[in-house]
Amino acid sequence: MSGAYGQAAARPTGTPPMGWNPWNAFRTEVTEAKILAVAQALKQTGLAEAGYRFIDVDDGWWLQRNAQHRLIVRTSMFPSAVMPDGTTSLRPFVDRLHSMGLLAGLYTDIGRNACSQAWDPQSPNLPQGSVAEREIGSMDHQAQDMRLIFGAWNFDAIKVDACGLADFGPDKPAVKNGTYRALGPYIVRGQVSADQTAKVEALYASLKREIDTVRPQHDTALAICTWGEADVVRWGNRYGTSWRTSPDIEPTWKSMLANFDTAAAHPELAGPGHFNDPDMLELGNGEFDADHLDAARAHLSLWAMLNAPLILGSDITRWSPALVAVAGNREVIALDQDPLARQAVVVERNGDGEVLLKSLQDGSRAVALVNRGDAPLHLSLPTSKLGLHGSLVTRDLWTHKEQPAGAAISADLLPRQTLLLRVREASGGKRQR
Template sequence: MAALALPLAVVGLGVPEQPAAASDNGLSVRPAMGWSSWSFVRRWPTEAKLKAQADALVSSGLKDHGYVYINLDDFYQKCDSNGFVVDQYGRWAVDEAKFPSGIKALADYIHSKGLKFGFYVTPGIAKNAVTRNTPIEGTSYRAKDIADTSKQEKNYNCKNMYYIDYSKPGSQEFVNSWARQFASWGVDYLKIDGVGSHDIPDVRAWDKALRATGRPINYALSNNLAIADAPTWRQLANSWRTQGDVECYCGPGPNGSGFPLTDWAHITSRFNSAANWQQYAGPGGWNDLDSLEIGNGDQVGLTADQRRSHLTLWAMAASPLLLGTDLTALTATDKAMLTNDRLIAVNQDGVAARRISNSGGRQVFSKREANGDYIVALFNTNTSGNQTVGVNWSQVGFSGAAEVTDLWSGASAGTVTGSYSAALRPGETRLIRATPQSGNTVRHEAENASYTVGSTIDSNHGGFSGTGFVNTPNAAGAHVEWTVESATAREAALTLRYANGTTAGRPMDVSVNGVVVSAGRAFDGTGAWTTWADSTLTVPLKAGSNTVRVTATTANGAPNLDYLDRG
């Protein structure tokens, strides 16, 4: 019964209670939206191509729907036989043949369109900087003072990047000088690529450097980062890539460039990623599922049904929406997808969905928005065969009836009681908004609450609701806390579902908004850990958000807690 593992706590609305402090740089309160050069432009970016995409982002109307970033990815640099050509301070030199006006001029052009400009770097210091022993701007130090030439950093272009030894004076100053250069050029978004867990010192140094510039720069990490270090990524950055590239590299051009850009297998692999990383997303930091390959019709490698599912998953996961397609050749079908404000609102609500069902290609994700509505996405991820995909409202988090709206079409499905289902073609999705009717019970699963460090989410005793139950430490003061919404100030019935497989009572104080409303409330033995019981009490709620906390009062700790129902 005693819990040993550290928890990954989440609050009652489905928004993570951060396992580590979120980045406090004030950026990316909602997921970033825009376009990135890698998928379509790939290894051949130029000033003219970037300007054309910026023009198209505006003229297509995408900008008016929130897509504002134009991000220049890799291969803007100049290389020689020893790696990156560098400037007088050891920083990468821009290939003037590709960008004759320079990066600042390009950023100025993008800004003139009312857009934001993104840029790219990888960890380390270039071999040419070390060979030349270039000075570090504003210091008496030089490249050889900070380079660890025994190890080479990952780099996808010119290679030949040495590790930086951050124990050496001048190392932070080198990164600071690079960040100042980017800020002076007008960079609004920086992707640092090739990041692994061994690069946490670099990630931390770039975080410090970007803050020191005084310019707001959205800070993104890539790619395929370790989930074990998710609290660190969240503390230091605004987004982090949860997997490798979404591109299939199966096109007819060099290095697999050209259409198709991706395939269905590269999209469906993201479903597990979205589920596994869900708890780390929240305002200021997002799980990045990679580029959104929608815009150029079927030639991207996905059918229209698959593209709608692609966008639906990214929206439900609150992933950044960074288009990878050719914006100068948008199809009418895809433009309608990308400008569907109902879908965009699901992405921008600041809540990452949890997966509540996954069986035989039938998957269901849901999330609860701040106004009390539930967003539910049903998917048939198979490549053949129609499937009926269904969900009970109790799995979603409430009971009774709800008004249902199809968010792709905008059509009302009327009042739906108890459960919802849809017959879906292979690769098809159904995305709905369910608004529980007034007076219905709203369920708050314990696994989606915040709870004492040392608690675990367990599933080893059957009969629970949702995906598990909370097992707190056996200690006085162990607690679980929910956020409960109420449309008005009123008296409300709360029902706590619990199991206590011991013969000793596990009393708890029940408090609402910090005031104890039931002291030492009895939660006696239920006969077995698989036998669940209800404890119902009436409490005062204020209009809006309320905190309901149960706190163990003895060394036995709390009983296993399944959910809190609000009537």
């Protein structure tokens, strides 16, 4: 291990985080062994070398907050957290990941309570104890929690949810019966005009300051997760490495497109170090599994055109070589990780056909022709719209084949298929972006 905090080498500054999160695969029923098995699979398949290096821990890891307000780890989930003095620590787990050349991310909530307490009431891994002991969110404990998470435990990233601000209002049954204390709501889902946006922003701003206090001058990733609520597109890039623009993704084509659209609507907000986040990749799940590789390739293509964080969300240990090849396509990943960090813009939308254009640091362009529908269609983009000059060469980033470009880039696309190209001037010269 290396670096001032003993962590693995940091991700390239200013690029979207890449890695894996257990939520879509395991929800709260995850274990240290399952996480480490996926981490090992990322190493063995070459996906870690391709860039997927953040290993996140999502909801469910906490047992309670003790009388000194310190977060206690659920040791049945993380056996390595048992310390000789009777305390608990995630430092051994983080050290293990760092020794593998990986990075570690943790989950919390900006309110008093977490999403599982509102939405997974039957989970076996909910916080335990009194009402106060079950308040494991960061509200009123930001400084102490960030010192613990980024100082003592040495995490590299944090995902900060907002169910604590939305789902524990006085009208909720679990609040009425005394299970939880009432809070807000500061966020009223689907009703932006009812949100207490200033309070939500202030909480995330304060959390960011506490992180920077613990790790000044350090590239620590903060993922803001208000699901597009509380007008996060207005302020998210002031504090977050990424900010969720949408509700939770589901493993369906419809959900993927809906989430894509929320991020595609705001290309002006993205740039080096700050990215719209349409949620995790569903590669390997549902309509993006090994039986739906065209859809899987389209999914990754669209996230790459957005410069979105590439966070895998299924059990990698069960993946076929074909799925590994999709997720590990270095040329597609390079679009997402391009240092210019300029998000693609939608230059044409006609029915189920959509054309995206993205400028890259070397002066080339990325073009995506997208069939959003369930019937074949033909799409075309005049090369005159690319802002390039002279003879052009296109490279298909999925077949890795090059050919000269004519007056237009055209394709006959199957249902749910995306053509992803990199287009450069034949001379190879770098021009004004």
